[in-house]
Amino acid sequence: MSGDTKIAIVGSGLIGCAWAVSFARGGCTVVLFDQNDETTMHAPGRVRAIANQMETAGLLGGTTANGVAARVRVAGNLGDALDGAVHVQENVPEKLDVKRTVFSELDVLAPHDAVLASSTSALLPSAFTEHLKGRARCVVAHPINPPSLIPAVEVVPAPWSDPEIVERTAQLMERIGQTPIRMKREIDGFIxxxxxxxxxxxxxxxxxxxxxxxxxxxxxxxxxxxxxxxxxxxxxxxxxxxxxxxxxxxxxxxxxxxxxxxxxxxxxxxxxxxxxxxxxxxxxxVPLEEIPDAQARRDRRLIALMTHLRGASRDD
Amino acid sequence: MSGDTKIAIVGSGLIGCAWAVSFARGGCTVVLFDQNDETTMHAPGRVRAIANQMETAGLLGGTTANGVAARVRVAGNLGDALDGAVHVQENVPEKLDVKRTVFSELDVLAPHDAVLASSTSALLPSAFTEHLKGRARCVVAHPINPPSLIPAVEVVPAPWSDPEIVERTAQLMERIGQTPIRMKREIDGFIxxxxxxxxxxxxxxxxxxxxxxxxxxxxxxxxxxxxxxxxxxxxxxxxxxxxxxxxxxxxxxxxxxxxxxxxxxxxxxxxxxxxxxxxxxxxxxVPLEEIPDAQARRDRRLIALMTHLRGASRDD
CATH class of the missing domain: 1.10.1040.10 (N-(1-d-carboxylethyl)-l-norvaline Dehydrogenase; domain 2)
Structure with missing residues (x-):
């Protein structure tokens, strides 16, 4: 995949930044946008921190943390982020009205042939795409967080999703090193x-x-x-x-x-x-105040485990 | 634990031999018995093969495959196997009448203070111990196969099991490096x-x-x-x-x-x-005829994974 495969990340919190590392590791050019200026400001640092951690663990494949960082930038406005994108990965808050509004904007502003994919875990794609002119190009691509570390991504069609769009999304996931789950139709909780x-x-x-x-x-x-x-x-x-x-x-x-x-x-x-x-x-x-430490410990062990599992799988 | 903690393994197929390695690794003296002579004949070789594999993977703790083999022997008859045992681990076929018959024998022949533990996965302890004079000393200690590799062991009381026996069994499991699950009462399928x-x-x-x-x-x-x-x-x-x-x-x-x-x-x-x-x-x-190869591949990967998980857990 060449660097001219442009991905727009809309919603640039932790999930958006992990997606950015995943797409950039796969050779894509990534542009992040968030309507919250502070979130946008923190995004490059977050991307760099995730990429460094992945590099240390040997999980960046053929590239480096510098290589990842060089392929990621933030956009000042949504139109700039979407310009020329072939795939839009949305990660805004899990509220139905927010998703509906954002998808309405994306459908108007994104290139007409771009795939519009949501990271939602809790909402069915039919619930926020039915009203759209371009609803056939909308799907859910739900990762287990963080996608930079955990391969599985559920690709979930709405009843009106174009099967070709679903397959394109699954193939993009494969090309960046994720493992897509091709769902036949939407259902509460996905798989x-x-x-x-x-x-x-x-x-x-x-x-x-x-x-x-x-x-x-x-x-x-x-x-x-x-x-x-x-x-x-x-x-x-x-x-x-x-x-x-x-x-x-x-x-x-x-x-x-x-x-x-x-x-x-x-x-x-x-x-x-x-x-x-x-x-x-x-x-x-684990007392409540120690949960962040316990999360950090779990994350370190998860990185080591994924490194082991990827290596073991290669050795077979 | 000193070498004079004697364990009797009754039923010496794959599960019995894996148990033998686990107990011997923990420092116990182990005597295997099987009423099928051919199974008995194969047991020392099986124990040695498991111990070698575990040694290579660094999973024998402070001992060696030679050290394990030196602590395991086979008995010519059930009485010899049970003589002086503090814990009996039964692994005969999963048939109710077979378990009932074997437990009747064990209750008569084993030292009166020995724990009688069954490896059954499918039968409730109440189903084959109710008729016994020594039913209070009977429990299930159900491993995930092979126990030499997978730590979890379900310790399941019958309604009449002495709580002190349940606790003694759980502590023995801890001392040999298993992780006991102390169930409060029996239920189909255990946990x-x-x-x-x-x-x-x-x-x-x-x-x-x-x-x-x-x-x-x-x-x-x-x-x-x-x-x-x-x-x-x-x-x-x-x-x-x-x-x-x-x-x-x-x-x-x-x-x-x-x-x-x-x-x-x-x-x-x-x-x-x-x-x-x-x-x-x-x-x-996986075509049917390739299942044994797929099992062997899974087992190699499982050994490597358990080695990783034990090491990672020590590093914390």
Whole structure:
């Protein structure tokens, strides 16, 4: 991909800046815009900090932090940011009216053949693009934060999204080193938050029913199931856990999972007394004022882990 | 722990041999027994192969493969294996009548103060210990295979298990480098398979409803959610994903998860047409005859990942 693939980032907080590093690492020219002047002012420093961290971890591929920084600039106004862009990545606050207003502007101001992609995690693309003349070119491209580090990006069409636009977006993601998930249609929570929600629902249930403490649930995933999932995903996990593959696995263990599922039908009130117990357990480990330190520690370990996983995957 | 802590392993297939390495690594003396002579014959070679692999990966702690092998022997009969044991780890086939028969024998033949622990993943401890005179000393200690590599072990009491026995089992697990999950009471699937079942239920649903292909689900976990879960577990993940911790997270995103949960109430028939689609997708990637190679590749990568995670955790 040559440097004349121009990407406009609209909304330049943490997610926007991480996207900027990801696109620039992939060889794109990136222009950031934010309607908040202070956010805009901080963006180049944020981009540089993320790029430096990625360079140290060996996660910038064939480029350098200087190379990334050289391909990123901020724009003084939205029109300048959008001028010549082939892909617009929007990261404004998760409020429906804000998204609707911003997409109305983007549809008027962006080049007519640019893809308009939203980073939203919580809103369906149909909810803020139906009214647009160019609604066929609108999609969601939802990352797990930060996209500079975590490969998966959900590409979610509205009912009126042009399939060619969806595919172009997925291919752009592949070209910059992300791993696109090509969803067939929109659904609440997309794929990743639906899977996370299902897991959390059972996690809350186990604590509510007094079967386990919150830390026990975390141990079961952290030191039990997740290492394998981080290598091969849940379907490949069960496919490799029976001699005859997934069909054999369902034959052997389907009855056990039927019994389990029968006890998982009623939803738990996450805001009920169970939340007091989970909150108390977490605050005993990490007091509220130490959350930023715990986040920084998690981020350092996540960078090291992603470096390991990318290297291991290359070695195969 | 001194070498005079004697562990009896009853059932010496792959799981029994991995347990043997784990206990011997922790300094215990281990005696293996299997009523199948051929399995018994293969056990020392299996133990040696696992220990060598762990040594190469730097996962034997302060000992060596030779040191592990020196602490493990096979017994010619069950009485010899049990003589002087403080803990019996049973790994016979997952059939209720087999477990009942074996536990009846163990309760008669094992020293009266030995803990009798089953590795079962699918049977409740109450189902095969109720009839025993020594039922208070029976528990489940369920590993994720292989226990020599994956730390988490579910310690599951029957209603009549002595709490002191449960705690002794959990402490033994800690002393040999496993991470015990102290369950408050038994429940189908224990904790880990309940969590896995909840995630798989949604995975099957997404494919059945035509939202995503099986590989897309695997991407969402493998390259999206699981790396973070492998570091901090699902509760710590959400606790660190909002400035005010888990309470703040539920306040911000609880509504989204309520909406998601409303669409997750009906269970999917895993044996229906969805299984044909998942099976076809998997077989297109890994033909049936290549499953053993894919398992070996997964195991190599899992060893490397566990080495990374243990090292990273030490560095903090």
């Amino acid at each position: 990743m938050n639906r899977l996370q929600g299902a897991l959390l629902q059972e996690a809350f249930r186990l604590v509510e029913q007094g079967i386990a403490d919150p830390e026990d649930v975390d141990i079961g995933i952290r030191e039990g199931l997740a290492p394998r999932w981080a290598l091969v995903g849940p379907f490949e996990t069960i496919d490799l856990n029976a001699p005859g593959g997934v069909r054999d696995y369902v034959d052997r263990y389907g009855g056990m999972y039927d019994t389990i599922a029968a006890g998982q039908r009623d939803n738990v009130d996450w805001r009920g007394p169970v939340l007091d117990r989970i909150d108390a357990a977490r605050r005993a480990v | 880990m398979n309940r969590l896995q079942g909840a995630l798989l239920q949604e995975a099957f649903r997404l494919v059945e409803q035509g939202i995503a292909d099986p590989e897309d689900v695997d991407i969402g976990i493998r390259e999206g959610l699981a790396p973070r879960w492998a570091l901090v577990g699902p509760f710590e993940t959400i606790d660190l994903n909002a400035p005010g911790g888990v309470r703040d997270y539920v306040d911000r995103y609880g509504g989204m998860y309520d909406t998601i949960a409303a669409g997750q109430r009906d269970n999917v028939d895993w044996r229906g047409p969805v299984l044909d689609r998942i099976d076809a997708a998997r077989r297109a990637v």
